[in-house]
Amino acid sequence: MRTTINPLAELKSDTAEMITKSIKEWAEKEVMPYRHEIDDNFEMAERAMKKLFVDIGMQKLLVPESAGGAGLSFEELPPILYHSFSEIGKADAGIGFVLSALVASSASAIGSEVFDFMVDKLSSGFCRVSIVPPQFGNDDFRGFELAKAVEKGNKIRIKFYGRPLNSGFDADLFVVFCNYDGVSLAVLDGEEVERGEIVKTAGLNASRNCDVRIKAEVEKSRIIKGDAWKRLEIYLNLCLSSLCVGSAVDSCRIVGDWAEKRFIRGKPLKDNTVDAEVLGEVAKEAIEASMAAQFLAKSMLEDRSDDEIHTLSAITALKCSGAAFNVADRAMELMASQGYAREGLLEKQWRDAKSIAALLNQQHSLLELSERFFASKLWER
Amino acid sequence: MEFARIREFESPLERYLAEMIKDWGEKYVLPYRREFDEDWKEHRYVEPALEKLMVGYGFQMGVFPGEFGGWGIGNSDYFGSITARLMEEIGRYDTGIAVSVGVTFWPLFMITVKPHINYDLCAEFSELFARKKLTIAANAMTEPQGGSDIENLDELRGKTIRTTAVLDGDEWVINGHKLWPTNTGGMADLFGVVCTTKPGEADEKYFAYIYIPANLPGVKQGEPYRKAGMAADKNSDIWFDNVRVPKHYRAWGEGLDAKYFREIIATGCLGSAAMTLGAMENIYEILYEKCGELRYRGKPLKENTAVAAVLADIAAEIEVSRAAVYTYARMLDRPDIYGERYSAEMVARGRALKLKVCDACCDVARKAVDLLSHYGIDRSFDVEKHWRDVKMVQLWMGGRQLCQMDVARHFYDCKQL
Incomplete structure (x- = not known):
């Protein structure tokens, strides 16, 4: 069975290979034996996260070597993120989702005053970062509401109530989209x-x-201005896209195994044309997603504008999350009850992929694309 | 808002039962529905709600003829319509409870629906269901080796069934292993079991449908499976090890068992479509509220044209699905006009209905989750519960693929599927 394609040559690197190998070992040891019960036992997920984040060092990819990190540069990062998140997605998309927010937030802070503050946190043990995106509410940022940021002397007062993207209950750091000097990120x-x-x-x-x-007052140095929020979204989209590629590949593997073993009408499922057509479709979706995520990672290494990459990343995330869901959803059709049961492992990929797709807010993303490609004046007042 | 309902199709009993279910659902389901997922094994919340409906409101006796203390749904001229309405109204609250109720009736349909009412078995089993305690039945079809092959009667004619029934004097001796029936995992009091009297033979005369009380020696129900959703519907393995039942526990006999089994396939398709229709209606109700509250681009979510278009698609699916469900239900009401319920034509129409309405429901639920984003995947808004639950309805009874084959076989006169 072959539901993957060889990665683009530009995305191959020794570091990526080394990290991917470590993640494979981590998945085999820390996740796969417990995967069917990990959703009911947060301690299992947390233990696996600690190993991945701290022992393997995924939370310190961008932390300078002087502070004990890998000190990766932007030139090295995209291929490594593609490979590592694809591998994590095969094991547990939820863990990858938490890590995505951390990596994207770190990437958005590089070069700013607040990066040192983040490095301290990332270097001092297991750390989770929560992203607080614009919320449903008033129309102060492309139809959404931002956290309110008001200058008070040398400080900025941040005020917000709502729901983070991830890990709000456990996070050690919060990166909040706020309305300071346009759109900025406040690190709390x-x-x-x-x-x-x-x-x-x-x-x-x-x-x-x-x-x-x-309701916090923070030093101005904790605010990241300019296009940092776009960089955050670009890296978040790359991580989530790659994660979804891994999820789709894993769903293909699960249904592929089933289609070999399950006999229907006297022959293996995969040898019935009605079922083989579905298998073909899930393979197509998974490979398309992989191609899209690799193209994004490769594009991030080229000399392209932030705006272009930002748009490309949003398209890729929509494509890959949709593909991961479709693969699991259609695979479930073939596996029927076995796909729906916890022990079949497919249903976890199905729930996780759907959650990522929903959080990407498809309707809004499509409006943004319309604005970019057709100059729709959707947010002009 | 009310979706299309053709009033002249509506039976007086149906309307009355719908009001009862609404009363029950608001009091005994909605306050506890968010606890159901964690309750998949113990049924501490599910079972009291189910018991209230079945015993307290009396639905448990619904299908038995009046002379046995039932409501006579099975010999009503509105059998299909009432069945659809029950599943629709219960499905609005919880499709898991809907299937639990539906599958309690399902094996009994073999012996309680006119013109094939088995008065001896009705007399015997009505006593079991008349008890003032929750009494549940299960339809044991699926086996480990062949999944939906059992239901694929037109092609396989029972050839792959491995659960055997051997006549020994005045008793059937049953041996076999079944998977996944609704209402198992310790719930069922009575099984309707699909067996073969001659393993490996593709001949419907060897297809046997035999009732097995769950408390007999040799019957074993496994632990319930953990699933993505549908917590109110318990499923497990069942083993029958030299289980002996009286000879007259076979529903009808050679040839007839398979014939009437096709009829319960037709009603199963109707019930599945109707309960997903109910789930869609509840999703609509939740969206109606939430898309008015949440704001985007300075106005309520629903007032944005992009969102309104999706909401319109959802409403359109519900409108058309209801029309389709009750059209088919009325066809089942009137075999004198539309042909026997077990005919290949009516089974194919039922398969087409299930295929279409379940797909519509999965699509509606998926869109609703996407629209609400953060709140869509939040279990306190119930949309995601419906999204997880209704997927199971699409998958059961052979899923999309068997529906497609039955539909193609009939509508395109395929001979080799």
Whole structure:
């Protein structure tokens, strides 16, 4: 069975290979034996996350070598993220989702004053970063509401109530989209955030989320201005796209195994044309997603504008999350009850992929694309 | 808002039952529905709600003829319409409970629906269901080796069934292993079991449908499976090890068992479509509320044209699905006009209905989750529960692929599928 393609030559690197090997070992040891129960036992997910984030060092990819990190540059990062998140996605998309927010936030802070503050946190043990994106609400940022940021002397007062993208309940750092000097990111210590009760969700259970209330005053140095928010979204989209590629490939593997063993009408499922057509479709979706994510990673190494990459990343994330869901959803059709059962492992990929797709807010993303490609004046007042 | 309902199709009993279910659902399901997912094994919340409906409101006796203390749904001229309405209204609250109720009736349809009412078995089993305690039945079809092959009667004619029934004097001796029936995992009091009297033979005369009380020696129900959703529907393995039942526990006999089994395939398709219709209606109700509250681009979500277009698609699916469900239900009401319910034509129409309405429901649920984004995947808004639950309805009874084959076989006169 072959539901993957060889990666583009530009995305091959020794470092990526080394990290991917470590992640494979991590998945085999820390996730796969417990995968069917990991959603019911957060401690299992947390233990696996600690190993990945701290022992393997995924939370310190961007931390300078002087502070004990890998000190990767932007030139090295995209291929490594593609390979490592694809591998994580095969094991547990929820864990990858938590890591995506951390990596994207770190990438957005490089070169800013707040990066040192983040490095301290990332270097001092297991760390989770929560992204607080614009929310449904008033129309102050492309139809969404931003956290309010008001200057108060030398400080900035941040005020917000709503739901983070991820890990609101556990995060040590919060990166908040706020309305300071256009759109900026405010980096807050977890202690500056009041948290509600854990929200139960369809999937991504490694990311324990909750509504949060923020009333904090922070130094101006904790604000990242300019296009940092775009960089955050670009890296988040790359990580999530790659994660979804891994999820899709894993769903293909699961249904492929089933289609070999399951006999229907006297022959293996895969040898019945009605079922083979579905298998063909899931393979197509997975490979298309892989191609799209690789193209994004490769494009990020080229001399392209942030705006162009930002748009490309949004398209890729939509494509890959949709593909991961479609693969799991159609694979479930063939596996029927076995696909729907926890022990079949497919249904976890199905719930996780759907959660990522929903969080990417498809309708809004399509409007943004319309604005870019057709000059739609959707947000002009 | 009300979706299309053709009033002259509506039976007086149906309307009354719908009101009862609404009363039950608001009092005994909605306050506890968010607890159901964690309750998949113990049924501490599910079972009291189910018991209230079945015993408290009396639905448990619904299908038995009046002379046995039932409501006579099975010998009503509105059998299809009432069945659809029950599943629609219960599905609005919880499709897991809907299938639990539906599958309790399902094996009994073999012996309680006119013109094939088996009065001896009705007399015997009505006593079991008349008890003032929750009494549940299960339809044991699927086996480990062949999945939906059992239901694929037109092609395989029972050839792959491995659960055997051997006549020994005045008793059937049953041996076999079944997977996944609704209402198992310790719930069922009575099984309707698909067996073969001659393994490996593709001949419907060897297809046997035999009732097995769950408390007999040799019957074993496994632990319930953990699933993506549908917590109110318990499923497990069942083993029958030299289980002995009286000879007259076979529903009808050679040839007839397979014939009437096709009829329960038709009603199963109707029930599946109707319960997903109910789920769609509840999703609509939730969207109606949430898309008015949440704001985007300075106005309520629903007032944005991009969102309104998706909401319109959802409403259109519900409108058309309801029309389709009740059209088919009325066809099942009137075999004198549309042909026997077990005919290949009516089974194919049922398969087409299930295929279309379940797909529509999965699509509606998926779109609703996407529209609400953060709140779509939040379990406190119930949309994602429906999204997880209804997928199972699409998958069961052979899923999309068997539906497609039955539909193609009939509508295109295929001979080799």
